[in-house]
Amino acid sequence: MAAEDLPSEFDVVILGTGLAESVVAAACSRVGQRVLHVDRRSYYAANWASFTFNALLTWIQEHQAESLSEEVQDRSSLVEEGEELIYLSGSDSASISNLQVFCYISEEAEEEEEPLNTTEEEEAGAAGEDAAKEPSETESAGSKEEETGEAAEGDEQAAQEQGEEPEADQPQPSAPPSQSEPTRKKISYTQLEKEGRRFNIDLVSKLMYSRGSLVDLLIKSNVSRYAEFKNVTRILTYRHGSVEQVPCSRADVFASRQLSVVEKRKLMRFLTSCVEETEEHQAYNGRPFLEFLREQQLGDNLQHFLLHSIAMVTEDTLTEVGLASTRHFLRCLGRYGNTPFLFPVYGLGEIPQCFCRMSAVFGGIYCLRHSVSCLIVDKDSNRCKAVIDSRGQRISCSHFVVEDGFVGADRQVTTPTRLLSRAVLITDASVLPGNSEQQVSLVTVPPTDGRPAVNMVELSPSTMTCIPGTYLVHLTCQSVGSAYEDLSPVVTRMFCTAECQDQENRPAVLWCLYFNMADGSGVEPEGHDLPSNVYVCSGPDGALGHEHAIKQAESIFLKILPEEEFCPPAPNPEDIIYDGENTAPTSTGEEEGLTAAGGEGEEKQQEQQEMETSLQPEE
Amino acid sequence: MHGRVKIKTTAQQEEEKRKEREKKLKIYVAARDACFSKRNEGIWDDEALQLTQQLLSSNPDFATLWNYRREILMHLETVKDKDEVQKIYEAELSFTESCLKVNPKSYGSWHHRGWVSARLPRPDWARELTLCDRCLSLDDRNFHCWDYRRMVVKMSGVPVDQELAFTDRLIGSNFSNYSSWHYRSTLLPLLHPESPEPPSPCREPPQSSPPPSPQTHSHRVCEEQLLKEYELVQNAFFTDPNDQSAWFYYRWLLGRAEREEMISCVYVNRDEERVAVAFSRPVNAQSVGLFLILDGQPQRVEWRSVHPRFKQSPVWICNLPPGTISDITNERNLTVHWTEKHTHRDCALYTGRTESWCRDSATDQELFRSELSVEKTSVLQSELQSVKQLQELEPLNKWCLLTIILLMRALDPLGYEQEMLAHFRTLKEVDSMRSAYYSDLCSKFMIENTILKMEYAEVRVFSISDKNLTTLCHLDQLLLVTHINLSSNHLQRLPPQFAMLQCLEVLEADNNAIENLEGVYHLPKLEEVLLKNNKISTLADLQTLASCPKLKRLDLRGNPVTQTANVESELAELLPSVTDLLL
Secondary structure (H helix, E strand, O other), X not given: OOOOOOOOEOOEEEEOOOHHHHHHHHHHHHOOOOEEEXXXXXXXXXHHOEEOHHHHHXXXXXXXXXXXXXXXXXXXXXXXXXXXXXXXXXXXXXXXXXEEEEEOOOOOOOOOOOOOOHHHHHHHHHOOOOHHHHHHHHHHHHXXXXXHHHHHHHHHHHHHHOOOOHHHHOOOOOOOOHHHOOOOOOOOHHHHHHOHHHOOEEOOOOOEEOOOHHHHHHHHHOHHHHOOEEEOOEEEEEEOOEEEEOOOOHHHHHHOOOOOHHHHHHHHHHHHHHHOOOHHHHOOOOOEHHHHHHHOOOHHHHHHHHHHHHOOOOOOOEHHHHHHXXXXXXXHOOOOOOOOEEEEOOOOOHHHHHHHHHHHHOOOEEEEOOOEEEEEEEOOOOEEEEEEEOOOOEEEOOEEEEEHHHOOHHHOOOOOOOEEEEEXXXXXXXXXXXXXXXXXXXXXXXXXXXXXXXXXXXXXHHHOOOXXXXXXXXXXXXXXXXXXXXXXXXXXXXXXXXXXXXXXXXXXXXXXXXXXXEOHHHOOOOOOOOOOOEEEEOOOOOOOOOHHHHHHHHHHHHHHOOOOXXXXXXXXXXXXXXXXXXXXXXXXXXXHHHHHHHHHOOOOOOHHHOOOOOOOOOO | OOOOOEEOOHHHHHHHHHHHHHHHHHHHHHHHHHHXXXXXXXXXXXXXXXXXXXXXXXXXXXXXXXXXXXXXXXXXXXXXXXXXXXXXXXXXXXXXXXXXXXXXXXXXXXXXXXXXXXHOOOOOHHXXXXXXXXXXXXXXXXXXXXXXXXXXXXXXXXXXXXXXXXXXXXXXXXXXXXXXXXXXXXXXXXXXXXXXXXXXXXXXXXXXXOOOOOEEOOOOEOHHHHHHHHHHHHHHHHHOOOOHHHHHHHHHHHOOOEEOOOEEEEEEEOOOOEEEEEEEEEEOOOOXXXXXXXXXXXXXXXXXXXXXXXXXXXXXXXXXXXXXXXXXXXXXXXXXXXXXXXXXXXXXXXXXXXXXXXXXXXXXXXXXXXXXXXXXXXXXXXXXXXXXXXXHHOOOOHHHHHXXXXXXXXXXXXXXXXXXXXXXXXXXXXXXXHHHHHHHHHHHHHHHHHHHHHHHHOOOEEEOOOOOOOOOOOHHHHOOOOEEEOOOOOOOXXXXXXXXXXXXXXXXXXXXXXXXXXXXXXXXXXXXXXXXXXXXXXXXXXXXXXXXXXXXXXXXXXXXXXXXXXXXXXXXXXXXXXXXXXX
């Protein structure tokens, strides 16, 4: 943004461009509120963002660097009588921790099949360090990012201090990396960097339930016109050491080769019976879902599928919860395809941006790299009257919405933060090669040995999130230890990392990233020892869908504007009357008007990628 | 900074839309009139092409305009060179494509596309096939597209195996698709025809010497492939037993054989100097070239069907010229030739005999098993096992029950009789809307069983009392029966087909609901008719009995007709031959 001053008065000021904040922004603008939406970051969507490969490396670097404690500037000069200041936190760096990067491929393509830079490995080994981080150093060694590697090391040490790491000696640096597989086309690190712009790597990994609140909202509000979606084409599960397809739709059940015809019938009958709640179901209320499944005479196969992949609950979940979850799954099935899920083309980071765009179309003003440093509170009413932005401008507002990361730790009333463990892998093949190379898969990995259940999403290049010849794999679970501790056992079991050479059938990991992210599910919009017209939005939660953020946005909107409708359908471009215009505009004028309106306030990262399509499945 | 977004009110929008519509209508009407007048003047120019294109893009179902367009194109063909024609037609293809996007089920657009494709100097069938596939992926039941696709496949000679893979794909994505299953049924016999060797001998309890199979197998599929198909279709009906398409395909797989066309029986009676001939299917004997040879001498005879109602009938009769066979001391040899089918049947009337016949019995022909003609009993047996397994899981599924019945019929109709009846009872309960259909079907199967039993016993008595019969069928098989017992059933009539029982002497049909005796017609040997407790209400209903010359005994007790005034005297007048009348 140009360094001009912003208007000094808004109805709603929003700090942070995560999903909930962006939905609130769109909803408020849509009903005529004057909205200022800012983010301290240089990109949209906060922890919901998608990055190109290179942007992700920068993001990693930023988070590994010592978080600079920003000078808190004294703004008391802007305070009038009867007002007090609440300083906001300068950064949200606390929400990301335990970053670890591993690279299992060589710098250049077709190089000799030597293990990565051996000397450095030995050095590191000599340092008595976990061998697993070896590749990460190699990765940074070639570039000028020496400090990054060190930072990673620091982080890792920190992570290891927290607990035992029995699998630490699992990876064997002496083993040749995955290049031992001659049939696969090798992709070099240089190539990843060179084609890095074609990656869209999400920080969160979620899917959109076809009848979930996000999809409903996208349709209802017409925001769907700003994005395009792909079906998740199959649901897989990890069982007995191998990956199997979960038959969930009628077509899947029909085609399934693992199920006997009798199992097919039992499964179909069970699923049909789940659609409506019956007295038989109610009789199991309060008892474990697994017990209910067992008494349906379903057999191990089907129990596994139903528990872990369809209801996606744990063994001790109560029957009513398991059934509700199954029902939701089934309701979503078949709306757009053979699974209940959609995934936005170009990544999940598109979604908050779509809502920002809608807000901008309806007059919202957008500034990135621009923050709010403190709030001015009227002492009598305990309401936020105005904010002071990072440039020291006082901007009055009636409501203030803020991402939880910017609320000073002293004011947060959340109980000890829960964390999510995340891993992002770039691999060279699908975990279950099928007849099509363009599968988008959800893989459920049931809990084992006290480790939590892991949701894994494997994206093919058709989702425009990775380059041809690669797959982008996201793993997510509730943290028990660090992301590496929680997820690397799953990665080692299912993929071929540099260390294991005998697993020729498994996809090779080319590059991977582990990190922990704060779990947003515990954050409440209010009650943070903050003025009553200040609302806190949480970051991403660990659930597969988007219900939490959308519900939160709706409840915040209703508190701000209890009388207004939440995101009514946006009018068609031809129904919009432009300033000073009396006659009906020509059709081309309308289109331009919309594009201009959308583009003006925004700094879209990927303007060229936007396509306006309705929420209809591609295939 | 942005201005606030102002939105037009509904009234404004409405008004604008109305104006827009009016404007459009004006343009449309003007263009239409221009087209019509140009056509009347016989002008075939580019402008006309453009006008029709304009109109058809907004309304692709305007057949006259498509016709006009074709006239113009055919004219252009004569004046342009081949490359230009190719270009014109390619443009035409992309135009119809855009029309199909507006309405994917437009008759006009699909037809025009087919017409253009056929005339295109250098057609690109691969592209057309892709278009069809795309269209079917959007709506796998678009029959216009199926039709067009068949044409494309035919014209471009797509290999059958590719087409089979195509149906695999469609069935995989949604098996509730009759078009795909049907297409499969036409492809399989081409790709995996049944081996030409004779059917394996293990088809049934080995009988003396099985006659050449009456079944032909032109539409059959080799066994290996059949087994694969059974597996496929089982997956479908186990997944969704309520989906009919899979069950229908299954019925096709189990197969309905075609019976050989033949003369199944020749009957001759010396006293009446009469010949009756039964065919394997209804024919019109007057027009199929039927000749009767008696001791080498062609006879001039008049063939008539058993009842004037039938132009087509499986049984035909004729009278021989008086005196030709009446001498009981002579042996006579008859041959009936069916010239149209190059087949014939001989029958010898020996000295001292008053009647004689020659026939293939229902048991010889395995007549009632041919509905399901799978070769191997073991295959049927294992099919029965899996469908029974499904029935355990879905005890009330009607398709499942019906299929079990059919399989049991094919395997051992007599052995499974009790189970079959039990399944029919369940079927009538779970599918009460069709209970009458099931009753009729059950009647048919019971009659078949009774015919089999009669033939094993080698008697001419057909007895099927108290079996809940609602209808009569297979009466052509009862040509030789002398005594029939139909008592205590639910029959409402003795239909015209009943007249095929040409040898009948005694008819027992007490305790039914018979109102109508249409079929008791010209039965030359009928002596006794027992109709106690039926619903015959008028004398007119008894009229046909007068055509049976030997009728002596008639029991009408418990019928409404007995309440008629003067019934006794009226009957005596109507049926003078009856000496023993019970009222």
